[in-house]
Amino acid sequence: MTASRMVSRCTDRKLRLLCLHGMYQDAVTFMGKTKHLHRINSNVELIFLDGPFITMPPILARQSKRPSAAFSKIRHIHSSKKKMEFRAWWRLPGIHQEDSSSLDRDRDVLINFLREKLDEVGDVDGVVGFSQGASLAAWMCSEQACTELHWSPKLAVLFGSYVSSPQFSLDSGVVPDISSLHVFGLNDYVIPAAKSQQVMDIFQETLDNRVLTSVHAKGHVVPKCDAFKQLFESFLTLQNMRLRRNTVEVC
Numbered sequence: 703m704t705a706s707r708m709v710s711r712c713t714d715r716k717l718r719l720l721c722l723h724g725m726y727q728d729a730v731t732f733m734g735k736t737k738h739l740h741r742i743n744s745n746v747e748l749i750f751l752d753g754p755f756i757t758m759p760p761i762l763a764r765q766s767k768r769p770s771a772a773f774s775k776i777r778h779i780h781s782s783k784k785k786m787e788f789r790a791w792w793r794l795p796g797i798h799q800e801d802s803s804s805l806d807r808d809r810d811v812l813i814n815f816l817r818e819k820l821d822e823v824g825d826v827d828g829v830v831g832f833s834q835g836a837s838l839a840a841w842m843c844s845e846q847a848c849t850e851l852h853w854s855p856k857l858a859v860l861f862g863s864y865v866s867s868p869q870f871s872l873d874s875g876v877v878p879d880i881s882s883l884h885v886f887g888l889n890d891y892v893i894p895a896a897k898s899q900q901v902m903d904i905f906q907e908t909l910d911n912r913v914l915t916s917v918h919a920k921g922h923v924v925p926k927c928d929a930f931k932q933l934f935e936s937f938l939t940l941q942n943m944r945l946r947r948n949t950v951e952v953c
Contacts (some may be wrong), residue, residue, distance in 0.1 A: 717743075717942050719828050719859075720819075721750045722835030726759050726788040728752050732832060735924045742931060743938045748830070749823055753789035754815040755808065791838045792869075809869045813850055816842075820853055827945060828857035832924060833893060836863035837870065840901050843882070846874040857881040857941045858905075859934070861924050862890055864897035865904075872904050880905070881912040881944075883937050885925065892922040 723732035729750035733740075740748065792808040820826060831839030840863050841847050843855050857880060865872055876882075882905045886898035895917070906913045916933050918925045 716745050716747045717938065717945055718747045718749060718826050719830050720826055721748050722791065722829065722831040722839055723753065723789070724833030724835050725790045726757065728787050728789045735832065738926050739931065739934060742935045743942070745942050746938055749826070751819055753791045754811055755790045755793055757788050757790045757793055759788060791834055805867060805869055816851055820851060826853065828855045830859040831863065832861040833922065836860040837866045839863070841866065841870040841872060843876045843880055844872050844874050845877055848877055855880060856945065859883045859885070860901065861885045862893040862898055862922055863901045864893050865900055876905055876908045878908060880909065881941055883914045883916065885916045885930070887918050887920045887922065889920060890922045
């Protein structure tokens with residue numbers, strides 16, 4: 703292979719990002735939430751994962767325990783349509799777990815799951831997360847996660863992130879040279895803006911000039927406004943340029 707063809711092959715590689723959904727959602731749900739972003743940059747490949755745990759929202763769990771004549775009439779109806787699964791990256795103590803130590807077991811399952819997925823999908827440059835998925839994505843950018851998962855992310859896009867339990871602490875700090883885009887809503891009553899701000903502050907402690915923020919007036923959503931889409935596009939374009947430059951140097 704000629705030198706010019708080797709350079710062309712290196713520079714043709716797309717930016718590959720893992721996409722992690724929120725709690726009680728799944729990969730298909732997150733694909734729907736982000737569909738307005740899919741075509742913004744043709745040089746980006748989004749890889750959507752399902753969380754390893756199937757859970758049920760508390761309100762549905764309570765309803766399912768109540769006897770219902772209506773339910774007994776419809777439970778045997780079959781449908782070819784795929785049923786949505788309520789998934790999570792870990793289960794919450796007190797709601798889905800009998801005791802807090804169960805979270806340690808969930809963590810072990812999750813770490814093994816992520817290692818397998820990272821091996822399966824091949825080279826991945828970064829991570830995109832929403833809510834619980836964003837909390838996990840933030841942790842995946844930590845020094846501790848990089849050691850445990852044997853990977854080295856270059857960028858993160860976090861929608862409504864927060865610092866989670868001690869099992870997913872950011873105390874080890876985030877990896878150096880990572881670029882991040884933090885997106886959160888002033889009217890988010892699920893994950894208050896202050897919690898997302900806390901995550902952003904931790905990233906800024908490592909490398910302030912590679913941290914971008916998009917604060918919108920909506921709630922717990924992936925914003926669709928033009929201003930955010932433009933920022934998202936410019937962020938990915940810049941990361942793609944960095945990836946290609948670094949790849950050419952390696953080649």
